[in-house]
Amino acid sequence: MTTSESRRTAPPVKSRWKLSLGRGSFHRGVLPGFGLALGFTLFYLCLVVLIPLSTLFWKSASLGASGFWSAVSAPRVVASYKLTFGASLAAACINGVFGLVVTWVLVRYRFPGKRLMDALVDFPFALPTAVAGITLTTLYAPHGWLGAPLEKLGVKVAFTPLGITLALTFIGLPFVVRTLQPVLENLDPEVEEAAASLGASRLQTILRVVLPALFPAWITGFALAFARALGEYGSVVFIAGNMPMKTEITPLLIITKLEQYDYAGATAIATVTLLASFVLLLGINRLQSWSARLGTAE
Amino acid sequence: MATASLPLRPRPLVATRATSEPLLIQILLTTVAVGFLVLFLVLPLLAVFAQALEKGIGAYFAALREPMALSALKLTLLTAGVAVPLNLLFGVAASWAIAKFDFPGKNALLTLIDLPFGVSPVISGMVFILLFGRQGILGPWAEAHGLKLVFSVPGLILATLFVTFPFVARELIPLMQAQGTEEEEAARVLGASGWQMFWRVTVPNIRWGLLYGVILCNARAMGEFGAVSVVSGHIRGKTNTLPLHVEILYNEYNFQAAFAAASLLAFLALVTLVAKTLVEWRAAEARAPLTEDPNVH
Numbered sequence: 001m002t003t004s005e006s007r008r009t010a011p012p013v014k015s016r017w018k019l020s021l022g023r024g025s026f027h028r029g030v031l032p033g034f035g036l037a038l039g040f041t042l043f044y045l046c047l048v049v050l051i052p053l054s055t056l057f058w059k060s061a062s063l064g065a066s067g068f069w070s071a072v073s074a075p076r077v078v079a080s081y082k083l084t085f086g087a088s089l090a091a092a093c094i095n096g097v098f099g100l101v102v103t104w105v106l107v108r109y110r111f112p113g114k115r116l117m118d119a120l121v122d123f124p125f126a127l128p129t130a131v132a133g134i135t136l137t138t139l140y141a142p143h144g145w146l147g148a149p150l151e152k153l154g155v156k157v158a159f160t161p162l163g164i165t166l167a168l169t170f171i172g173l174p175f176v177v178r179t180l181q182p183v184l185e186n187l188d189p190e191v192e193e194a195a196a197s198l199g200a201s202r203l204q205t206i207l208r209v210v211l212p213a214l215f216p217a218w219i220t221g222f223a224l225a226f227a228r229a230l231g232e233y234g235s236v237v238f239i240a241g242n243m244p245m246k247t248e249i250t251p252l253l254i255i256t257k258l259e260q261y262d263y264a265g266a267t268a269i270a271t272v273t274l275l276a277s278f279v280l281l282l283g284i285n286r287l288q289s290w291s292a293r294l295g296t297a298e
Numbered sequence: 299m300a301t302a303s304l305p306l307r308p309r310p311l312v313a314t315r316a317t318s319e320p321l322l323i324q325i326l327l328t329t330v331a332v333g334f335l336v337l338f339l340v341l342p343l344l345a346v347f348a349q350a351l352e353k354g355i356g357a358y359f360a361a362l363r364e365p366m367a368l369s370a371l372k373l374t375l376l377t378a379g380v381a382v383p384l385n386l387l388f389g390v391a392a393s394w395a396i397a398k399f400d401f402p403g404k405n406a407l408l409t410l411i412d413l414p415f416g417v418s419p420v421i422s423g424m425v426f427i428l429l430f431g432r433q434g435i436l437g438p439w440a441e442a443h444g445l446k447l448v449f450s451v452p453g454l455i456l457a458t459l460f461v462t463f464p465f466v467a468r469e470l471i472p473l474m475q476a477q478g479t480e481e482e483e484a485a486r487v488l489g490a491s492g493w494q495m496f497w498r499v500t501v502p503n504i505r506w507g508l509l510y511g512v513i514l515c516n517a518r519a520m521g522e523f524g525a526v527s528v529v530s531g532h533i534r535g536k537t538n539t540l541p542l543h544v545e546i547l548y549n550e551y552n553f554q555a556a557f558a559a560a561s562l563l564a565f566l567a568l569v570t571l572v573a574k575t576l577v578e579w580r581a582a583e584a585r586a587p588l589t590e591d592p593n594v595h
Binding site for chain 1: 318319320324327328330331332334335338339340341342343345346349371384385388391392394396398399401407408409410411412413414416417418419420424425427428429433434435454456459460463482483486487491492495496498511514517520521523524528529540541542544548553554555557560563564566567568570571572574575579
């Protein structure tokens with residue numbers, strides 16, 4: 001390996017302690033275990049993630065272009081994309097608005113039960129998706145605690161796209177709050193004081209000073225919630241109703257195809273879904289480096 | 299004049315008012331936020347336990363003592379018991395290589411480690427069917443060697459490994475990067491062997507992050523549904539984990555039993571939240587003296 005030499009030469013050392021010792025020869029490879037650690041990491045990564053994931057592309061490549069295209073553009077499949085995309089977007093928007101309010105209140109205000117609420121924000125992360133699914137369905141079913149009063153108002157939630165959006169909102173909330181929270185906490189109060197002392201009203205300060213500083217984190221949280229929603233299965237499948245063309249999400253369609261042993265069709269749809277989430281992930285990475293740069297610029 | 303300083307007094311009060319919202323707005327925003335959290339988080343949490351206990355405590359425990367529920371519970375513990383230690387080992391190795399050394403391609407490696415987070419659970423399970431299923435790439439090979447890797451317990455473990463892959467590494471890498479290499483180097487210079495340095499310096503430094511990662515990894519391993527659902531084949535008593543058991547009972551309209559099993563998982567989620575909160579507090583406490591260290595030296 002030609003690269004193994006260059007790998008060892010530069011451990012990330014920037015401290016004063018280090019500088020004062022100068023370029024002592026023992027620095028090269030003072031810390032042991034690099035080869036073992038990296039070797040095991042790469043081996044395990046290939047075994048558990050890369051090899052399994054590459055079969056998807058290998059399999060979809062064997063479909064041929066026309067077979068692939070007809071599998072991913074069938075009307076039932078396109079309907080599922082529209083539903084999944086639309087409901088995920090709506091859920092991310094709801095979380096974008098309410099997540100911002102929740103974060104603001106959790107960081108800036110004091111109220112009884114605040115720490116409990118703060119801890120509970122991670123509940124959708126911790127709760128198995130199947131449990132979330134059956135619980136939300138039971139709550140919003142026509143005879144449920146919330147479904148019954150909503151039914152009287154003429155609003156049907158369970159087994160409609162609205163129910164899907166609701167479930168996706170549930171699982172997406174922590175992404176927005178937990179991305180925004182550290183940024184809002186670390187926001188320098190002097191900036192707001194400066195704006196106020198220069199004569200800005202509170203609303204102006206928030207709109208022109210606070211929100212622009214929060215924007216990169218906010219859009220990152222939004223994108224994370226959206227990306228998670230696109231692939232979500234467990235919490236949605238119970239409340240969705242799963243009617244083809246109407247309330248059938250893409251991940252469910254993949255499972256249906258698998259159960260019918262239509263592996264080619266399932267593979268093609270999965271490849272499209274996977275590519276969409278990779279594009280999103282790349283975008284999120286860009287966003288995060290952007291917000292990091294903004295943070296250091298201030 | 300002594301009174302000259304008096305007009306300065308109200309200033310902090312004005313300043314705080316200028317950087318906070320009117321009381322009415324505060325109350326309104328707090329109401330909206332708490333209302334949203336109650337509607338979306340508290341109510342579902344209460345509903346799980348209310349539904350589970352709907353037919354009384356006797357029916358609740360009867361549903362949990364059922365042989366299928368017990369075997370699902372055992373399988374869930376087994377899956378997590380294999381997946382969490384393996385991913386812990388990986389997390390420590392990966393974070394050691396990434397945080398303590400520089401090498402080309404590090405950012406690419408970081409992205410690859412995050413990859414499973416971006417993959418739909420359904421696809422995470424599906425790739426193992428494409429790999430080891432009867433029509434799969436390695437399917438004939440597995441069959442020739444008498445290995446049954448999908449619709450079986452090994453398949454469940456593989457899918458769980460994939461889904462929980464990044465959790466420990468994700469917690470440890472930033473932590474170890476922030477801690478730098480000085481303490482380990484000092485240990486080495488003072489004559490510690492590699493493993494002595496690791497157990498006496500590195501592990502104590504990262505223990506809270508380690509625990510945090512393990513807690514999150516375990517919660518996902520025990521609760522995973524989509525990926526596991528694809529590879530399980532739903533063989534009752536054999537390849538049903540607790541979340542799959544919940545699904546089957548629910549689809550059979552046996553709601554009370556479904557919610558009884560679900561309440562175990564919800565309880566696990568609550569334990570996870572409490573443990574996570576405690577670890578965060580301890581980590582914050584541990585960090586406080588650490589930041590004073592440079593002044594001591």
